[in-house]
Amino acid sequence: MRFDVLILGSSSATPIYGRHPTAQLININEQLYLVDCGEGTQVQLIKYGIRSNRIKHIFISHLHGDHYLGLIGLLSSMHLIGRKEAVHVYGPPALKEIIDLNFLHSQTVLRYPLYVHATQDQTMEMIFENEHVQVSSFPLDHRIACTGFRFDEKKRLPAIDREKTEALGIPNDYLPLIKRGHDYVAPNGTVYRWEDLTFASPIPRSYAYCSDTVRTASYLPYIQQTDLLYHEATFMHNMLDRALETFHTTALQAGEIAAQVQAKKLLIGHYSARYKDLNPLLEESKTAFEATQLAQEGNWYSV
């Protein structure tokens, strides 16, 4: 099953040419989820050949402009190109007020149902699930209310070993039961263990997204042992003062956090506009956590 992240924006608050405000697209089994939606996200989607109509769920971490100012434009364009299918947006409570005010004054009456779900920043909360994935929001520590998001793949049922079940003449009706862990008893009384009739299902993967936050211990319980951790790394560690003042993280801290929560891989991003060359950020993070990658726009990262 596919579980990949496309970086649409890698810049912090002020964009520079070639680096856009934060947005990520997550493909889980060909279903698309958008995480944050900075200004220009709809153009980035076009650039990378993603039809916006495939997106059903949009998660907004917080209400600093670089994380949501592309949302109204994206929702508008979905409307203008004739979307009928519902869109669900998850974000801080005031997001609905902002969306409503914009559409009130543009006199836009969306032709598709739009559901805006308020997140809270007090505790971890499961905010969405379907057959493939469960999405939870969790509090980060930024200047204003801000949540990260964690995507946990659901454990899949094991696949039937068709060669064996056919050789044993097991009727198809029994297969769903075997998948769910029932042993099969043949007419002659022989018991076949379900584990022997199936292929073990893969271990579920997880992705955690930590947009803007200062480093604290408070959110580490929520991001334990992910396959891929995205963590902001706005500054080099020699600008720690500035990071603390603006409630951001340094590349060294991002690496240390990834090690602390036993992530398998780390993706850093949300780079300050002052860094034209990103390699020093990468190298700094790697001193604490070797499996670090730079979030680069247009690249897919597998979870």
Added chain:
Amino acid sequence: MRFDVLILGSSSATPIYGRHPTAQLININEQLYLVDCGEGTQVQLIKYGIRSNRIKHIFISHLHGDHYLGLIGLLSSMHLIGRKEAVHVYGPPALKEIIDLNFLHSQTVLRYPLYVHATQDQTMEMIFENEHVQVSSFPLDHRIACTGFRFDEKKRLPAIDREKTEALGIPNDYLPLIKRGHDYVAPNGTVYRWEDLTFASPIPRSYAYCSDTVRTASYLPYIQQTDLLYHEATFMHNMLDRALETFHTTALQAGEIAAQVQAKKLLIGHYSARYKDLNPLLEESKTAFEATQLAQEGNWYSV
């Protein structure tokens, strides 16, 4: 004196790759004015090497997203890069409410003074002037309240013909009077006409900006005899029904309007996303008005 228009966005409501929502930059004697500010305008400014801090006045025609959704991000970035100088924004009354709501929830307290001036869409009104230019808003006919803007260069004082005044030994103290139309009387009683002592000042130029509008006679009085007329041309004339329904104009109509108001040159833009090749729009407008040009992003057009 410079009087040029840079196209930052040429697309109508839904952007396509390489065509952004509406925004234009006007350079009048090295002072920069922004007209409309669609999503991504700040990135377009970076792309074309324009420092946003040089912009002091921003004019917003109406509150459809493709004309203002880049404003909050631009104002934010000006704040983040340390702007101190005031910014004046002119637009429909609800624009202030939208700006205030966004900055309330992002807890942004701008470090520079921001003045938001409400325009009205009932009559033409002079909304700004300085020593070089006078800017007026005027009503257009769109689905929601919408104004165009007209930039009228002020008549400059004539330049002194230094060779003549020096040959005649006219003291410098008299020159400002001569510039303002006073004749010079020499000590021997000879009268020198001010016209003979100066070079005629150039005829003031004017630029009118007609963003979204259906074709009506109502706004033609406001856009008479401009040196450059920008007029939207969202559709080809074979889509007139769609143009009427959405309160837009066709390329043929834009050309006819330019001829009717005796513009010297016409610039068309705000192209529907359906037109990948823009030449048919250009050709259609030219059938009614030869001096038509296509608004192309990154190009400067002299007024």
